Amino acid sequence: MLRLLTIELQKIKYSKSAKALLIIYFGLFMFIALIASIKFNLGFVEFHLAEQGIFNFPYIWHFNTYIASFLKIFMAVIIVSMVANEYSNRTLKQNLIDGLSKKEFILSKFYTVILFALASTLFIFLVSFVLGLIFSSYTEFSIIFSDLEYLFAYFIKLVGFFAFCLFLGIWIKRSAFALGFLFVWWIAESIIIGVLKFVIFKDSLIANKISQFLPLESISNLVKQPFTRLNVVQASASQIGADVNWDSSVSILQLLIVCVWTGIFIFLSYKIIKRRDL
Amino acid sequence: MKTILSLQQLTKKFGALTAVDHVSFTIEKGHVYGILGPNGSGKSTTLGMVLNVVNKTSGNFYWFDKSYSTHRALKKVGAIIERPNFYPYMTAYQNLALVCKIKEVTEENIDKKLELVGLLERKNDKFSTYSLGMKQRLAIASALLNDPEILILDEPTNGLDPQGIHQIREIIKKIASTGTTILLASHLLDEVEKVCSHVIILRKGKMLYAGSVDKLNASFGYVELKAENHEDLLSIVQNHSWFTAEKVDPENHIITANLTENIAADALNKMFVEKGIFLSHLIKRKESLEEQFLQLTNQ
Known part of the structure; x- marks a missing residue:
């Protein structure tokens, strides 16, 4: 396993574009800290976002993992191109001739993807931890380390999404087309969900029960939007009488669905590469 | 005689086209083999199948004594197919170091092999800056890193200038003189004639002859x-x-x-x-x- 990981990391280590994207990706994590400095000046009312409780423990785990997951599109570019380049440089063929098995090839990519997800999770943990210590109203040990399941869900979410990107890269061979397909897929899922909701069932509850099994939908369901949990939002919603009882906790079923999709994507990648003449 | 590679009725079909049609032969240790055939006769497809990059349609092949899986056997093989394939953004040395990791051999051989093909002083230049002749020589160095039981070369002089062709031939002769088993696919006959003791002749995917060069034509000249x-x-x-x-x-x-x-x-x-x-x-x-x-x- 370590051998496969070092093989893949060496391929990335010397690639300038991959390195640049990685630096941008992890650099943008830091920018979450900048949210702290957002201040609206609504005439006579000054609105300081950091003081609205978004950086309170344990809410910060939820908020930051949700915000950070938008950055995963940068990783999608890296992952898709690290696969597509193997085709265009014909190094996939050479790797196999040199004695890497097709299974090892897929695994080396998959291990790397897990490492990326792990590094992202660790990074967001550190950033949130520091931000929390600075801005949180509560810094008791037990409060800081509660709700950590959001970090775990974030990790699984990234692994699932990266496995999907890996599969698209291996299937489609060209990075631009694979990324385009990712976008098309996303639109297709939105249409399917829309049709389920408004045409077939006319009931969003049943529709959600079905659509939660779609790959991108299940991935995005892992860390749901955290805004309705904010006191400000809750307060203003109850003023206008809206019901915002939105369950945004991490569900075991969703975790399972994403794990199954991850397995399917990796297995399909292997099947495709096994059947293909290179 | 130790068998290195054995093919039995190996067949590959691309749709209606039969690219390789029931080809059988055996490669034994210590000989230099040539696979001859016009363009499109199935040479590269045959090699692709035994090298794990093309899936066979039917038939069988095995490396060494049947106990090896193909990818494990390939770690003891050195092969170049058609064009040299390396990571363009890495230097020659970095590329070879990667091959060492894949083949699970130490990196101590790299300088020695680069010297053999005359690229030692360019080892820290990026692969993308190499000429075609240099790329081909780097590919040979890469194939030799594990001191392979057999060296497989597919059209090693394709597209090279006369000087490049000469350099590659000299390298092949040097390697052959060390007793390494070589399998050389080519449509250039003088290339094969100069170094090979055995030939396999293919035409339209069918094997016409497999045996020693001397017995190819039973005449006495x-x-x-x-x-x-x-x-x-x-x-x-x-x-x-x-x-x-x-x-x-x-x-x-x-x-x-x-x-x-x-x-x-x-x-x-x-x-x-x-x-x-x-x-x-x-x-x-x-x-x-x-x-x-x-x-x-x-x-």
Whole structure:
């Protein structure tokens, strides 16, 4: 396993574009800290976002993992191109001739993807931890380390999404087309969900029960939007009488669905590469 | 004799096209093999199948004694297919270090192999800055990193300039002289003729011949003869049991005849002298591989 990981990391280590994207990706994590400095000046009312409780423990785990997951599109570019380049440089063929098995090839990519997800999770943990210590109203040990399941869900979410990107890269061979397909897929899922909701069932509850099994939908369901949990939002919603009882906790079923999709994507990648003449 | 690679009825179909049609042969340790065939005869597809990049349709092959899985066996093999494939953004050394990791060998061999192919002083330059000849030589260095049991070269001189072709040939000869088993696929006959002891001839995916170069054509070669008294010479050649299928070139009166036995040139000369004929021209030849190849593939 370590051998496969070092093989893949060496391929990335010397690639300038991959390195640049990685630096941008992890650099943008830091920018979450900048949210702290957002201040609206609504005439006579000054609105300081950091003081609205978004950086309170344990809410910060939820908020930051949700915000950070938008950055995963940068990783999608890296992952898709690290696969597509193997085709265009014909190094996939050479790797196999040199004695890497097709299974090892897929695994080396998959291990790397897990490492990326792990590094992202660790990074967001550190950033949130520091931000929390600075801005949180509560810094008791037990409060800081509660709700950590959001970090775990974030990790699984990234692994699932990266496995999907890996599969698209291996299937489609060209990075631009694979990324385009990712976008098309996303639109297709939105249409399917829309049709389920408004045409077939006319009931969003049943529709959600079905659509939660779609790959991108299940991935995005892992860390749901955290805004309705904010006191400000809750307060203003109850003023206008809206019901915002939105369950945004991490569900075991969703975790399972994403794990199954991850397995399917990796297995399909292997099947495709096994059947293909290179 | 230790078997390195064995193919049994190996077949590959691309849709309706049968690219490789029931090909069987065995590669044994210590020989230099050539796979000959015109473009599109299935050479690269055959190699692709045994090298794990093309899926076979039917038939079988196994490496060494059947106990090895293909990818494990390939760690003991060095192979280059068609074009040199490396990571363009890495230097030669970094590329070879990666191959070492894949093959699970130490990196200590890298400098030695780079020196063998004459690229040691360019080892820290990026692969993308290399000329085609240098890329091909780097590929050979890469294939040799694990001191392979067999070196497989597919069209190693394709697209190179004469100097590059010469360099590659010298390297191949050097490697062959160390006793490494080599399998060389080419459509260039003189290339194969110069280094190979055994040939496998393919045409349209079918195997026409597999065996030693010497036995390819069972004939004993042919002679070219000329003498002052042309008529006497011709009558001796026509009546002697050593000769068959004699032809006369009407312009320079050179007589060409196939030999029926293995007769040395000096014995021939002696026989003619005893019959009172002094030759002014005597050449004894084997058919070149090219002539034999054309005979076979034109059938």
